[in-house]
Amino acid sequence: MSINLIIAEKADAGRRIAYILSEKNMHQKKSKNISYIEFDDNGEKNIMVALSGHIVESDFPESFKDWIKSDLDKLIDSEIVYNIKNKKASDALQSFNDIKRVIIATDYDREGELIGVESLKFLKNYTEVKRAKFSALTNQEIKDAFKNLIDVNYGLADSARAREEIDLLWGAVLTRFFSVTSNRLWKDFISVGRVQTPTLALIVKREEEIQNFIPEKYYQISVKFNKKIDFTARYEKDIKDKSEAESIFNDINNRDGTVKSYDREEKEVYKPVPFSTTEFLREASRLGITPSNAMKVAEKLYMSGLISYPRTDNTVYQRSIPLKSIAEKFLKSDYENEAKLVINQERIIPSRGKIETTDHPPIYPVNLPQKPLNGAYKTVYDLIVRRFLATLYKNARIESSRAEIEINGHIFVATGQRILDPGWYEIYKFRKLNEIRLPELKSGESVSGREWNLEEKETEPPKRYDIASLLKMMESLNLGTKSTRHDIIQKLNDRNFATGNPVRPTPLGIGFIKSVTSIDSDIAKPDMTAKLEKEMDEIAENKKNEIDVVNESRLMLHEVLKNFRSNRDSIKETITEYANKGEVIGKCPIDNGDISVIKYRNFEKIKCSNDECKINFNISGTPLIQLTDKKCPVCGLPLIKIIRRGQSPEIRCIDPECSYNKNTYGKCPSDGGDLIIRQSRYGKRFLGCSNYPKCTVTYPLPQKGIINSTGEVCPYCGAPLLLLINGKRRWKFCPNIKCEYNRKDKGEKAKE
DNA sequence: GCAAGGTC
Numbered sequence: 001m002s003i004n005l006i007i008a009e010k011a012d013a014g015r016r017i018a019y020i021l022s023e024k025n026m027h028q029k030k031s032k033n034i035s036y037i038e039f040d041d042n043g044e045k046n047i048m049v050a051l052s053g054h055i056v057e058s059d060f061p062e063s064f065k066d067w068i069k070s071d072l073d074k075l076i077d078s079e080i081v082y083n084i085k086n087k088k089a090s091d092a093l094q095s096f097n098d099i100k101r102v103i104i105a106t107d108y109d110r111e112g113e114l115i116g117v118e119s120l121k122f123l124k125n126y127t128e129v130k131r132a133k134f135s136a137l138t139n140q141e142i143k144d145a146f147k148n149l150i151d152v153n154y155g156l157a158d159s160a161r162a163r164e165e166i167d168l169l170w171g172a173v174l175t176r177f178f179s180v181t182s183n184r185l186w187k188d189f190i191s192v193g194r195v196q197t198p199t200l201a202l203i204v205k206r207e208e209e210i211q212n213f214i215p216e217k218y219y220q221i222s223v224k225f226n227k228k229i230d231f232t233a234r235y236e237k238d239i240k241d242k243s244e245a246e247s248i249f250n251d252i253n254n255r256d257g258t259v260k261s262y263d264r265e266e267k268e269v270y271k272p273v274p275f276s277t278t279e280f281l282r283e284a285s286r287l288g289i290t291p292s293n294a295m296k297v298a299e300k301l302y303m304s305g306l307i308s309y310p311r312t313d314n315t316v317y318q319r320s321i322p323l324k325s326i327a328e329k330f331l332k333s334d335y336e337n338e339a340k341l342v343i344n345q346e347r348i349i350p351s352r353g354k355i356e357t358t359d360h361p362p363i364y365p366v367n368l369p370q371k372p373l374n375g376a377y378k379t380v381y382d383l384i385v386r387r388f389l390a391t392l393y394k395n396a397r398i399e400s401s402r403a404e405i406e407i408n409g410h411i412f413v414a415t416g417q418r419i420l421d422p423g424w425y426e427i428y429k430f431r432k433l434n435e436i437r438l439p440e441l442k443s444g445e446s447v448s449g450r451e452w453n454l455e456e457k458e459t460e461p462p463k464r465y466d467i468a469s470l471l472k473m474m475e476s477l478n479l480g481t482k483s484t485r486h487d488i489i490q491k492l493n494d495r496n497f498a499t500g501n502p503v504r505p506t507p508l509g510i511g512f513i514k515s516v517t518s519i520d521s522d523i524a525k526p527d528m529t530a531k532l533e534k535e536m537d538e539i540a541e542n543k544k545n546e547i548d549v550v551n552e553s554r555l556m557l558h559e560v561l562k563n564f565r566s567n568r569d570s571i572k573e574t575i576t577e578y579a580n581k582g583e584v585i586g587k588c589p590i591d592n593g594d595i596s597v598i599k600y601r602n603f604e605k606i607k608c609s610n611d612e613c614k615i616n617f618n619i620s621g622t623p624l625i626q627l628t629d630k631k632c633p634v635c636g637l638p639l640i641k642i643i644r645r646g647q648s649p650e651i652r653c654i655d656p657e658c659s660y661n662k663n664t665y666g667k668c669p670s671d672g673g674d675l676i677i678r679q680s681r682y683g684k685r686f687l688g689c690s691n692y693p694k695c696t697v698t699y700p701l702p703q704k705g706i707i708n709s710t711g712e713v714c715p716y717c718g719a720p721l722l723l724l725i726n727g728k729r730r731w732k733f734c735p736n737i738k739c740e741y742n743r744k745d746k747g748e749k750a751k752e
Numbered sequence: 753g754c755a756a757g758g759t760c
Contacts, residue, residue: 010758053758058755060754114757164756168754168756171754172755174755191753483758487757
């Protein structure tokens with residue numbers, strides 16, 4: 001009997017589609033590692049195979065494996081092979097015989113079209129291929145899509161393949177060129193790509209703006225007035241010239257003012273729009289959750305059926321989403337009060353964002369958790385629920401007021417803000433609406449001055465991108481996609497190009513961008529993506545042919561490579577110079593030189609810029625090293641923090657010779673390791689075994705005072721005895737707080 | 753070992 005074969009992009013979507021089409025009458029089948037869903041529909045037998053994204057991946061033939069021996073011009077002209085990367089999916093597709101109709105039901109977007117077309121290669125036979133076009137996994141949408149099947153858009157799939165091949169060609173060729181040229185290979189390779197390199201360039205450019213920024217002085221004059229309450233008015237503009245500022249200040253100092261005008265108006269503060277991935281990650285990042293982490297958590301919440309699909313650009317709820325009944329679910333939850341506000345409205349009118357796409361809905365909660373959530377799961381879910389309810393509630397209303405007050409011919413402005421109706425702020429507690437008090441004033445009345453201030457200020461350099469603003473910038477420049485942007489930022493971290501939040505470039509990142517921009521090519525600019533997008537559209541509309549576009553790109557790459565080659569020496573020099581510079585973490589407390597951390601493959605060097613200085617030592621591994629503002633209790637120099645993945649930070653004195661570092665506070669009674677001071681993630685110090693994570697022995701410590709080792713071992717429990725010096729107090733104690741030693745009576749202790 | 757794009 002012949003079958004219809006339906007192909008979905010992911011397990012979840014496949015299950016959902018089968019569920020809808022089969023009217024809940026479907027059967028999960030599994031044989032020899034091949035799993036699929038079977039169901040009947042109008043007397044026809046249907047098989048649903050769910051993929052997991054792309055089945056194949058582009059690569060170069062084996063003969064180009066060696067980076068040093070491969071000729072890059074030959075690499076550019078090489079054929080591109082496609083390797084299977086999801087064997088399970090390809091096996092499943094190959095296992096069916098006698099397929100009548102293939103229905104591609106992947107996400108309705110460019111990559112979805114390619115994923116569908118990729119899968120055709122693995123089918124033994126079929127008589128017809130169709131495409132299901134749906135924008136959400138709802139009953140109506142899916143049924144309509146399968147009733148009105150359309151043709152596959154092979155041009156669209158071709159355009160996605162052109163994108164893939166061009167990315168591989170430029171990425172691999174330039175990655176290899178820069179890595180081999182600067183002799184940074186294997187783990188230390190220099191990675192180049194259409195999205196990551198322009199993103200890094202943004203970060204570096206901002207850093208340069210900050211470095212080159214010259215602050216300018218300016219002056220602000222303000223007056224504190226009183227009418228029943230105090231309020232402040234500021235001179236109408238900032239003043240650049242000091243003598244001008246002083247002359248105005250002299251004119252007004254110690255004088256009262258006269259109200260020239262007073263206006264009030266009611267304004268609405270619009271509620272937020274539904275969550276796209278980018279906006280969600282930005283908000284999560286404000287709550288201290290990194291995008292990578294937020295994405296991981298969101299994926300888990302999605303897989304456990306608590307939220308909708310977390311990868312979406314859409315900011316408009318489709319009509320098919322039952323907004324009200326979802327809000328009603330929260331009536332019986334911790335969100336009872338918030339849900340009530342939403343439900344009790346006469347009408348629920350959801351907010352809408354600017355971007356409306358058809359592949360997925362915005363992110364919204366679909367269910368309540370069975371068990372209470374914890375940690376980041378709780379935070380992310382809370383964010384998504386509150387955002388959802390806020391988009392369904394009402395705008396806030398404020399009254400804003402503005403007064404102009406004259407003193408001796410100079411105009412001062414005071415503003416006020418009063419909350420009339422907090423609206424959505426009651427639900428979305430991540431934002432606060434401030435009140436600024438300004439009394440009701442009448443034109444012509446005089447107000448008495450209380451305080452007259454002239455302040456000198458300095459203009460400030462532009463701010464570094466934080467992860468949230470970087471994501472937004474990438475989105476507006478069309479760099480990356482909703483699914484990849486956060487990965488790209490992570491990649492820049494992993495490759496030692498950029499670090500932290502706010503994001504700073506590393507010396508290597510700066511050096512690399514300097515050398516890659518020594519030649520005018522598009523690889524460090526967002527233009528390359530813009531051009532590619534245009535060409536992809538032309539391929540999709542059959543105005544251009546995929547092969548021609550890729551070949552044109554190859555010719556350009558030959559040219560770009562030629563130019564880079566002619567700069568080989570300076571590229572090598574620049575990258576080496578910057579990579580060896582290390583990152584400055586602060587000023588040397590001894591001679592005021594720069595303290596840098598230089599990263600190597602297996603260790604890091606901490607060094608003062610003054611070569612004679614004793615601050616010059618290595619630390620094993622590749623931990624994050626920070627200079628703290630705390631002083632060493634032994635010698636008074638600053639302490640450094642050494643942060644290793646999965647461990648509590650180790651605290652050391654920056655002076656490698658200081659006895660603070662040699663003080664290991666005794667041996668671990670469990671395995672004989674050294675007991676060292678570490679810091680918990682809440683900033684509390686404690687004693688831990690140096691063999692962590694193999695050994696998990698820890699002891700709490702008093703948070704104040706200097707801890708000294710005594711060289712003695714507790715006779716009761718074997719832990720080392722410690723001496724606490726806090727001002728004049730000295731206290732010998734066992735760090736094992738439950739230990740009998742600490743219960744000894746005072747008389748006995750005094751004797752010791 | 754290279755990119756960026758899917759998804760887990």
